[in-house]
Amino acid sequence: MAARFAAGDRVAVRRAFPPGHIRTPWYARGAAGEVERICGAFGNPEELAFGRRDAPKQTLYRVRFAQTALWPDYDGPPGDTIDIELYEHWLEPATE
Numbered sequence: 001m002a003a004r005f006a007a008g009d010r011v012a013v014r015r016a017f018p019p020g021h022i023r024t025p026w027y028a029r030g031a032a033g034e035v036e037r038i039c040g041a042f043g044n045p046e047e048l049a050f051g052r053r054d055a056p057k058q059t060l061y062r063v064r065f066a067q068t069a070l071w072p073d074y075d076g077p078p079g080d081t082i083d084i085e086l087y088e089h090w091l092e093p094a095t096e
Helices: none
Strands: 010-013 032-042 058-066 081-087 091-093
Touching: 010 058, 032 081
Parallel strands: none
Antiparallel strands: 010 032, 010 091, 032 058, 058 081
16 A cells, blocks of 8 residues: 655645544644654554454554644744654645
8 A cells, every 4th residue: 555645745634523433633633744754554443443354454644743733822832843643544635
């Protein structure tokens, strides 16, 4: 499975709120960040939680966000970042 994004690509987290087991933090949805690295392809925990072991593997990315991209009122140093590991189906190219 070829990765859709590469290290350095700007991506945005989809704004979606599906029911069930979701691994993507709600506070990251809609935020834009930069792919820090590709972690590999793994079983999708959203499918595995329901016993769907035959679902295709998904590429997992480590995405780096500015703290202020997630929390606009963050008052720490402006260069502070946070890394979140996100599966490919949650990501889309950033439009900013």
